[in-house]
Amino acid sequence: MTAKQRLPDRKSKVTVREVALRANVSESTVSRILRNKGPIADDTREKVMEVVRAMGYVPNRIAGSLASLNSNLVGVIIPSLSNIVFPEVLQGIHAGLEATDNMQAVISISNYDVELEENVIRGLLAWKPAAVLTTGFEHSDATRRMLELSDVRVVEMMDIDSDPIDIAVGMSHRSAGYATGRHLVEKGWRRFGYVGHNLDNDRRARLRFEGLRSALFEAGLDIAARAVAGSASSVGAGKQMTAQLLDGDTPVDVIVYSNDDMAVGGVFHCQSAGISIPGDVAVFGFNGLDIGFQMPQPLSTIRSNRFLIGKTAIEAMLTEPAGTKIDTGFEIFEGGTA
Structure with missing residues (x-):
């Protein structure tokens, strides 16, 4: 299995034309809104973005003949860099990527904000990454829809207490x-x-x-x-x-x-x-x-096991089928305070 293998039972991708028809605007208007180019009335922008979120539309930034090429990018969204937990996860991701053929991580921070995560993931998916690694299961409805409709591997890290969009790696x-x-x-x-x-x-x-x-x-x-x-x-x-x-x-x-x-x-x-x-x-x-x-x-x-979570997330996206949950476990450290 390769990182770009299409997940089973994926729906067809939503097109800009379908968004324009649903919103009753032109395709160029949809494009300008998504690229934040030119003056657009606030009510028109709001109407189009509601349709974009409802349909799970993601623009394609890779045009023409390049559109069929597989990207070596792996989008990684973590909630914080100030919390030492997540840099350790990133170290594991880096170790996992070293064993691949030139795959590179693109890292974004969500600040525990599901709306910010939605915007980040929409931007990442526009560049057709090989995979998207997110933290946890809490996403906006629009984010979940975009990920479910995409043809990229999706790994939800840190948690296995819910059913994943594609793969979950972490602990209960x-x-x-x-x-x-x-x-x-x-x-x-x-x-x-x-x-x-x-x-x-x-x-x-x-x-x-x-x-x-x-x-x-x-x-x-x-x-x-x-x-x-x-x-x-x-x-x-x-x-x-x-x-x-x-x-x-x-x-x-x-x-x-x-x-x-x-x-x-x-x-x-x-x-x-x-x-x-x-x-x-x-x-x-x-x-x-x-x-x-x-x-x-x-x-x-x-x-x-934070390093293991990151490393296993990369390995799983390359090898495991959709619906997989991988438990990286935990251990009690007796210490001296309890």
Whole structure:
């Protein structure tokens, strides 16, 4: 199988003529709107873009005789470069591409914004890439439609808790949350706190939280207290939310964090407040970042196989059939904080 093998049961590609007919405008008007060229009335632009999104139309930037050539480009969309998790995924992607015949990655950042991801993917597909690698399963309806109608391989990375458009490579975050709960209950912790970031914008963190609560429910327990930042995860947010939780009226003996960034912030707060870890309160993270391993008390956490996710995503797009899910697994790191 090659990277450009057409997926089974693909529909025919939507043409600019079909978009123009549906929107009741000329083909040149559609072209100008998509290229952002020349003055166009706002209501006309809005009407055409609604049709574009509804039909999953993608313009073809490779004209004439070049249109039949296979591109060696692999579009990669990740939500952030500031989070060390994703540079490790990119390292794995690079390692996978080294084994191919001159394939190159084109990397874009979505900032966890499904509308921005939609625009990025529309632009990538216009250049007929060999494949598109995205992060997770949360896409706009228009993005999903474009990817389903395209003839490129699609790999959704980091998560396997849903059915993929084509291929999914990652871990079960619900299972990771469940494993966290079981592990901590078995170690004797009973009064659970939770510190996290905005779960509305992070499906994978939300799945881990649901898995954690499921494990606690089986043990006759639940989250006793929680503090959730309205912003993205960071060390600073973890420090602030830990202070808020521990200053509350509900005592806890262990705090589970949405990720290691937040957990490291929690450790910093406890150190500055003279709170013993794990004597007064235990701390447990997620991701297995190097900063956690290097702390005086190594952070107790779950290690995700991020490099393997990226490398396997490339290998899978070259060899695996549509509908494949590949579980790259996770491991509990005992550490010294829980």
